[in-house]
Amino acid sequence: MFSISAFCMPVMPETEASYTYCIQSTMLQCARTFTAWCNSHLRKAGTQIENIEEDFRDGLKLMLLLEVISGERLAKPERGKMRVHKISNVNKALDFIASKGVKLVSIGAEEIVDGNAKMTLGMIWTIILRFAIQDISVEETSAKEGLLLWCQRKTAPYKNVNIQNFHISWKDGLGFCALIHRHRPELIDYGKLRKDDPMTNLNTAFDVAEKYLDIPKMLDAEDIVGTARPDEKAIMTYVSSFYHAFSGAQKAETAANRICKVLAVNQENEQLMEDYEKLASDLLEWIRRTIPWLENRMPENTMQAMQQKLEDFRDYRRLHKPPKVQEKCQLEINFNTLQTKLRLSNRPAFMPSEGKMVSIWRRHKSTEKGYEEWLLNEIRRLERLDHLAEKFRQKAAIHEAWTEGKEEMLQKRDYETASLSEIKALLKKHEAFESDLAAHQDRVEQIAAIAQELNELDYYDSPSVNARCQRICDQWDALGALTQKRSEALQRTEKLLETIDQLYLEFAKRAAPFNNWMEGAMEDLQDTFIVHTIEEIQGLSTAHEQFKATLPEADKERQAILGIHNEIAKIVQTYHVNMAGTNPYTTINPQEINAKWDKVRQLVPQRDQALIEEHARQQNNERLRRQFANQANVIGPWIQTKMEEIGRISIEMHGTLEDQLTHLRQYEKSIVNYKPKIDQLEGDHQLIQEALIFDNKHTNYTMEHIRVGWEQLLTTIARTINEIENQILTRDAKGISQEQLNEFRASFNHFDRKRTGIMDAEDFKTCLISMGYNLGENEFSRIMSIVDPNRMGIVTFQAFIDFMSRETADTDTADQVMASFKVLAGDKNYILADELRRELPPDQAEYCIARMAPYTGPDGVPGALDYMSFSTALYGESDL
Numbered sequence: 001m002f003s004i005s006a007f008c009m010p011v012m013p014e015t016e017a018s019y020t021y022c023i024q025s026t027m028l029q030c031a032r033t034f035t036a037w038c039n040s041h042l043r044k045a046g047t048q049i050e051n052i053e054e055d056f057r058d059g060l061k062l063m064l065l066l067e068v069i070s071g072e073r074l075a076k077p078e079r080g081k082m083r084v085h086k087i088s089n090v091n092k093a094l095d096f097i098a099s100k101g102v103k104l105v106s107i108g109a110e111e112i113v114d115g116n117a118k119m120t121l122g123m124i125w126t127i128i129l130r131f132a133i134q135d136i137s138v139e140e141t142s143a144k145e146g147l148l149l150w151c152q153r154k155t156a157p158y159k160n161v162n163i164q165n166f167h168i169s170w171k172d173g174l175g176f177c178a179l180i181h182r183h184r185p186e187l188i189d190y191g192k193l194r195k196d197d198p199m200t201n202l203n204t205a206f207d208v209a210e211k212y213l214d215i216p217k218m219l220d221a222e223d224i225v226g227t228a229r230p231d232e233k234a235i236m237t238y239v240s241s242f243y244h245a246f247s248g249a250q251k252a253e254t255a256a257n258r259i260c261k262v263l264a265v266n267q268e269n270e271q272l273m274e275d276y277e278k279l280a281s282d283l284l285e286w287i288r289r290t291i292p293w294l295e296n297r298m299p300e301n302t303m304q305a306m307q308q309k310l311e312d313f314r315d316y317r318r319l320h321k322p323p324k325v326q327e328k329c330q331l332e333i334n335f336n337t338l339q340t341k342l343r344l345s346n347r348p349a350f351m352p353s354e355g356k357m358v359s360i361w362r363r364h365k366s367t368e369k370g371y372e373e374w375l376l377n378e379i380r381r382l383e384r385l386d387h388l389a390e391k392f393r394q395k396a397a398i399h400e401a402w403t404e405g406k407e408e409m410l411q412k413r414d415y416e417t418a419s420l421s422e423i424k425a426l427l428k429k430h431e432a433f434e435s436d437l438a439a440h441q442d443r444v445e446q447i448a449a450i451a452q453e454l455n456e457l458d459y460y461d462s463p464s465v466n467a468r469c470q471r472i473c474d475q476w477d478a479l480g481a482l483t484q485k486r487s488e489a490l491q492r493t494e495k496l497l498e499t500i501d502q503l504y505l506e507f508a509k510r511a512a513p514f515n516n517w518m519e520g521a522m523e524d525l526q527d528t529f530i531v532h533t534i535e536e537i538q539g540l541s542t543a544h545e546q547f548k549a550t551l552p553e554a555d556k557e558r559q560a561i562l563g564i565h566n567e568i569a570k571i572v573q574t575y576h577v578n579m580a581g582t583n584p585y586t587t588i589n590p591q592e593i594n595a596k597w598d599k600v601r602q603l604v605p606q607r608d609q610a611l612i613e614e615h616a617r618q619q620n621n622e623r624l625r626r627q628f629a630n631q632a633n634v635i636g637p638w639i640q641t642k643m644e645e646i647g648r649i650s651i652e653m654h655g656t657l658e659d660q661l662t663h664l665r666q667y668e669k670s671i672v673n674y675k676p677k678i679d680q681l682e683g684d685h686q687l688i689q690e691a692l693i694f695d696n697k698h699t700n701y702t703m704e705h706i707r708v709g710w711e712q713l714l715t716t717i718a719r720t721i722n723e724i725e726n727q728i729l730t731r732d733a734k735g736i737s738q739e740q741l742n743e744f745r746a747s748f749n750h751f752d753r754k755r756t757g758i759m760d761a762e763d764f765k766t767c768l769i770s771m772g773y774n775l776g777e778n779e780f781s782r783i784m785s786i787v788d789p790n791r792m793g794i795v796t797f798q799a800f801i802d803f804m805s806r807e808t809a810d811t812d813t814a815d816q817v818m819a820s821f822k823v824l825a826g827d828k829n830y831i832l833a834d835e836l837r838r839e840l841p842p843d844q845a846e847y848c849i850a851r852m853a854p855y856t857g858p859d860g861v862p863g864a865l866d867y868m869s870f871s872t873a874l875y876g877e878s879d880l
Helices: 016-045 060-070 083-099 109-113 117-133 143-155 174-183 198-212 221-225 232-295 303-344 357-403 406-411 420-456 462-492 502-526 534-549 551-575 590-651 657-672 675-690 703-734 738-751 761-770 777-787 797-806 814-824 833-839 842-851 867-875
Strands: 758-760 794-796
Touching (some): 016 060, 016 221, 016 232, 060 083, 060 117, 109 117, 117 143, 174 198, 174 232, 198 221, 232 303, 232 357, 232 814, 232 842, 303 357, 303 703, 357 406, 357 420, 357 462, 357 502, 406 462, 420 462, 420 502, 502 551, 502 590, 534 551, 534 590, 590 657, 590 675, 675 703, 703 738, 703 797, 758 761, 761 777, 761 794, 777 797, 794 797, 814 833, 814 867
Antiparallel strands (some): 758 794
16 A cells, blocks of 8 residues: 655654755655656657656556556557546556555546646656565565565675665665676676765766666766665665666576477477478379379270270289388378377477378379279270170171162162063062061161160270261161162052962072071171170070070971972972072072071081180189189288277287387287288289179178278278377376376276277266366366367377376476566567577577567567567467
């Protein structure tokens, strides 16, 4: 509590005149001292005062002074010139002083605005007491006693110095000189000072303090020497400036040590980040180079070219990808180790610039899988296309051979000069042709359908196929039109009343379907086939046997047709019929029938041999399937078992962390030694693909399943080893004993009810309650934000032990580092490069200078650096 009546307490004078003089002298000393003290702080904001009772009247510089010495922001001042604005500003200053626990008695804003000297000096003294003297404490003494005790201890070794108070003990000046010599002996030659020369002593101390210690001259030597009892408040104010100047030396050393420690951690973490970024950039560059190749789905026109693409892809999977999988695993391990170090040093999590590693790797895997599927589909498509193209050529050639000469025949006008019997014969012949034409309709439709399918499957030679198909269709339409035209012409001719030899007609009608059947049989016997299983080839063999069973009946039909021809010949020979010669109703003759029949009989054993050879090939394919399945059915469960064993190992407690690490590394070695079996399975898979085998009913495991499982197994054991290494890092950094770690693991395992190596939020909450935590909703949310920053709803063991150890850990904070820099800066809001070089080791000083932003505050000077934003950046999101 401050009282104006207690502000000036001079020795009671004998007369009122001398009393008045004493009051005026004391106030004059205080005014000079307080003005210098205020200016020592205001100059940091680039301003000063000349008259202490006048310059604070509008409250603006008073509010600025409080902001500088407290480091806090006051309410926005009023900029008006009216009295009400000034009173408002002074009240804001007085309210701020009161908020710091200072009770102001008899001091009002109106007196300050009116320039009341006593009130103004009393207010400034209150500010000095609160912000310059109150926090001084030595051995739990009060502020005044603490300051006095500090002076006594510092001056004790010096002769002729006996500090007992803050007035007459300082009159000879030796006390001021002793304080300076004790801390900066190079500034004063104390041995040459004399007690009987107070003016020299005081001037020496005041000049040196102003020049070298940045302590403004607050009193004149004449005022002290010429006064029986110097003003106590003025002396205390002056001496407190010496205290603050010298007490910062130890603080500076402590602050420098803290900063060095923090910077060393940051430099190490930055090196780890650089190493991670380089490895990540190399891996991402490989992925970016590979993805365009995998995304290139430009089909080839030949089976050979596509099989070469498949071989290139196998080389990529076998030779190029496995090292990159290992690099990705190592990258994840490095990332986890770095994050552990950052957590242990209370630094923000590392956010790599290549933040899309997981998504681009997934895209790479998806593209790779799609590329392999596309290759196999393309090979199937080309195989199908080759088959269809050959079938198209065969059917087209047969049809074109059949149509040869048909247009010329249909365009003949022989009926115009024919006799009645000849016209009738021509009509019958035309009817037979129409029957033959109808029989070929299905062949034309088949040719068109095959051409359409070749187009839909993007056959490379589709233009020539389409052109040939179009010619056939156009010719077919022309034949239909010509047939209709000739039929109409014959029907317009005289009635064909005479009966044509029924035997000729019967021969033609039976010979045409039989001939068509033989042609179809030859096509079927020569038709190429594609099968992928023994069942399919057995189906073809069964159908072939069924066809052979129909041959005796077909031979009977052939004999019957030939019998009709023989009977015709017999009739012609017997009755000398003019129609002797070729059958007027068909172009098919017995020689052609016999030739085609012989061809069918010749093709049957050839078909038998082709089916036998294909059956042998399918048996070999089945052997390859079983060979692959036998291995895959062993390797697949083995990988799954190892994954489950690793999961059990990661949650069980057997021995120290070092023992667990040794066990895991031996386990990893045994897994790596299994690699030859994977390679052998890759070889069998290659044989299967070369044989164009696309399915395997003997196993549910594909090579892709095995590859993914194997990669996950290698990654999981590496990650598990890395987790143990990180636990060792955490244990050593936090000073956790093996027994504590075992307790942590036991608690975690108990509440890891699903044995997955993680706890969900409810299990974690139950675990904390069982350990004695009194959890409200807000407190639990705070803890979850620490252990689960990504809001996944799970807690890993690493996050659990980090939490259990971090609550009591002694870690540096941004505020601590900022306070340390402020000490080095001499309580300024900025720091200079020379100050950093003076207080810190060279490498760390240059580290700070290179990274600190220029200070932009109004109190800045050329070359000023912003240590506040730098300190915040050390613990926040930044590129440091």
